[in-house]
Amino acid sequence: MQALRNLVALLVGMSIGVLLALAMDARADTTTINYKGQPPPSAISPSISAFSQDVCLVPVSGSVSSTLFGVSGGSGYKDENCERIKLAKTLNDLGLKVAAVSILCQDNRVFEAMLQSGSPCPINGSIGDAAKRGWYELKPDTFRKLYGPTFTIPLVPDEPITTSLPTKGK
Secondary structure: OHHHHHHHHHHHHHHHHHHHHHHHOOOOOOOOOOOOOOOOOOOOOOOOOOOOOOOOEEEEEEEEEOOOOEEEEEEEEEOHHHHHHHHHHHHHHOOOHHHHHHHHOOOHHHHHHHHHHOOOOOEOOEOHHHHHHHHHHHOHHHHHHHHOOOOOOOOOOOOOOOOOOOOOOO
């Protein structure tokens, strides 16, 4: 009996809704929508400033938008060469010149320039000819690339070659 009452109430409610919808007869005269003079939606890139700061971060941001959808974003990437230069300058200012040169030598361009200038990069505390021989043992292909396939390094007796890393506790 209760289910029948609920069904009758539902039908009466729907009938009233249909009658009201027909009675109001709300229709648009035209279906053309005119957007003249209205700007399209915009996507605005986030502002990431790295100027006047002593940082080695290069900001990158961008945005794209259409008439319905817009996306924007930003990030930054680390400039390793900038970091290397700042580290070398700090070490040099502290009086650690060999360590400063070692930091710069992590860049292959600097490494090769140092070899070609006759001042090889330090290796495990060795400098000069001992460092050149140490690097030759570790990177013979670099020497062949720079000096040709027949390059051999002259050995100087009585000068130690320190290419192995020292072990702790000994």
